[in-house]
Amino acid sequence: MAYALQQLINGLTLGAVYGLIAIGYTMVYGIIGMINFAHGDIFMVSAFIAVTAFTLLAAFDITSLPLAITAVLITAIFFTSAYGWAVERMAYRPLRGSTRLAPLISAIGMSIFLQNMVQLTQGARVKPIPPVLEGGIEIWQSGGFTVQISWTQIMIVLVTIVLMVAFTYLITQTAFGRQQRACEQDSTMTALLGINVDRTISATFMLGAALAAVAGVMVTVYYGVVDFFIGFVAGIKAFTAAVLGGIGSLPGAMLGGLIIGLIEAFWAAYLSPEYKDVATFAILILVLMFRPSGLLGRPEVEKV
Amino acid sequence: MMLHMEGVHAHYGHIHALRGVDVTVQVGEIVTLIGANGAGKSTLMMSLFGKPGASSGRIVFDGEDITRVPSHLISRRGIAIVPEGRRIFPRMTVMENLLMGTAFADPANFNADIKRVYAMFPILEERAAQRAGTLSGGEQQMLAIGRALMSRPKLLLLDEPSLGLAPIYIKRIFQIIRELNTEHGMTVLLVEQNAHHALRVAHRGYVLQHGEIVLAGSGQELLASPEVRAAYLEGGH
Numbered sequence A: 001m002a003y004a005l006q007q008l009i010n011g012l013t014l015g016a017v018y019g020l021i022a023i024g025y026t027m028v029y030g031i032i033g034m035i036n037f038a039h040g041d042i043f044m045v046s047a048f049i050a051v052t053a054f055t056l057l058a059a060f061d062i063t064s065l066p067l068a069i070t071a072v073l074i075t076a077i078f079f080t081s082a083y084g085w086a087v088e089r090m091a092y093r094p095l096r097g098s099t100r101l102a103p104l105i106s107a108i109g110m111s112i113f114l115q116n117m118v119q120l121t122q123g124a125r126v127k128p129i130p131p132v133l134e135g136g137i138e139i140w141q142s143g144g145f146t147v148q149i150s151w152t153q154i155m156i157v158l159v160t161i162v163l164m165v166a167f168t169y170l171i172t173q174t175a176f177g178r179q180q181r182a183c184e185q186d187s188t189m190t191a192l193l194g195i196n197v198d199r200t201i202s203a204t205f206m207l208g209a210a211l212a213a214v215a216g217v218m219v220t221v222y223y224g225v226v227d228f229f230i231g232f233v234a235g236i237k238a239f240t241a242a243v244l245g246g247i248g249s250l251p252g253a254m255l256g257g258l259i260i261g262l263i264e265a266f267w268a269a270y271l272s273p274e275y276k277d278v279a280t281f282a283i284l285i286l287v288l289m290f291r292p293s294g295l296l297g298r299p300e301v302e303k304v
Numbered sequence B: 001m002m003l004h005m006e007g008v009h010a011h012y013g014h015i016h017a018l019r020g021v022d023v024t025v026q027v028g029e030i031v032t033l034i035g036a037n038g039a040g041k042s043t044l045m046m047s048l049f050g051k052p053g054a055s056s057g058r059i060v061f062d063g064e065d066i067t068r069v070p071s072h073l074i075s076r077r078g079i080a081i082v083p084e085g086r087r088i089f090p091r092m093t094v095m096e097n098l099l100m101g102t103a104f105a106d107p108a109n110f111n112a113d114i115k116r117v118y119a120m121f122p123i124l125e126e127r128a129a130q131r132a133g134t135l136s137g138g139e140q141q142m143l144a145i146g147r148a149l150m151s152r153p154k155l156l157l158l159d160e161p162s163l164g165l166a167p168i169y170i171k172r173i174f175q176i177i178r179e180l181n182t183e184h185g186m187t188v189l190l191v192e193q194n195a196h197h198a199l200r201v202a203h204r205g206y207v208l209q210h211g212e213i214v215l216a217g218s219g220q221e222l223l224a225s226p227e228v229r230a231a232y233l234e235g236g237h
């Protein structure tokens, strides 16, 4: 029982991270109807920025924790949203209006480029960071097993909740959010109403990237290590989360993330840790076969 | 002169949809475009927004050449469109749709503008919080017109506003077009299948055929013209 509770805590933490990344997939799909295959790498780049920044901060003996984490977050968000902007500008915009496959290929190209660049400049080996946030609270003890929730986990869940609330407000209540949704529904009409559709699409890529950046920093603090391949693995999982929740749906992305996180945690704990990634792929295939519109997605056809 | 199109050609790929049209709209006029399906009426309206852009010729609005101005900057100059098929945002509320018409409007005007739209279409006020996709066809048409009016346009483009509507709605739409023109001084360019109604409400009209203007004149003249009668009025549509 205690062991299961611990898995629940771990799974929710992981799920929050996947959910943050999944939002980027779902929003970009919503607005241009295509998957951004370079999105997972944005997360990876952010993690590396976090490693570099934390190491630098440690070298300068900056120990105030909130200060350090805030500084790293701002740096990571800045660089990764610039990268999100560049992906749209270089891989998607020039190919808008061509075949559907072309931008996907150029996005995969961007993704490979980025992995290799990080591998060349940072090395292929796993990079550790100095421990940032240690300790936690013991919440329950039973049968020699202690259920613990670490400060990092608390931080991840809190940050995710705050971001989700802010983000939901942005999309549902502000003029920008309205224009963003308008572009999703009819970009030609949106332009006729005086809105710069290109700029709205850029902003969407950047917002998705910023959320993935936060996820990247959180994961770095959580695991304490990164390598250049984490973007691919986390990207696939977050993509599965987005599809499971219903691609295009924001609450769906978050829900899908939580479910994937929980499944992964329990699978690793009770079945086999080596094959935990298989679980995700199995879900992806099952969802695509039996419920392609996902849990909260809407079916493609609708009365207009 | 409010709008002047001069020798405008437009293409969709290799389809030559407009073949050198000349159209003028004076301030305070209602001008109508009539023509058979596929004649190029919608294309002519959309070409003002550069969708598709004029491949040659010139479009002058309010004294300025707008031929190469990007689509999203056209409405700022004072043109609003109720496009073919209404194109409301189905997954937004009625209120949100109306707000979409105010992207660059002065927020100080909002209360007055929404009041004016609600006075014209009381049903929109009742349904303000309802998803626009669930409105009836006629209500969606009213919403599309209301959205266009929220930007206080100088020139209002209406592409088949009566299409698919019950006679009672059609009457109301034409009544509103006349009202906008006489009471609010709105200049209107109107595309209609319903040539009879359109020519009666319009000051002037153009007949478009295969992307070319083949006939022009006052509403009365066109109503009386034997070609127009034969092709568009007596069972011609």
Ligand SMILES: Nc1ncnc2c1ncn2[C@@H]1O[C@H](COP(=O)(O)OP(=O)(O)OP(=O)(O)O)[C@@H](O)[C@H]1O
Residues within 6 Å of the ligand: B012, B015, B017, B035, B036, B037, B038, B039, B040, B041, B042, B043, B044, B084
């Ligand atoms: N997006 C498009 N792609 C290719 N061809 C198009 C497109 N839109 C219109 N056309 C073609 O351009 C020509 C003019 O079309 P347009 O829609 O302007 O006609 P219309 O006069 O508005 O007709 P209707 O009364 O049926 O609305 C037609 O031959 C049509 O097939």
Ligand SMILES: [Mg+2]
Residues within 6 Å of the ligand: B041, B042, B043, B084, B159
């Ligand atoms: Mg048409």
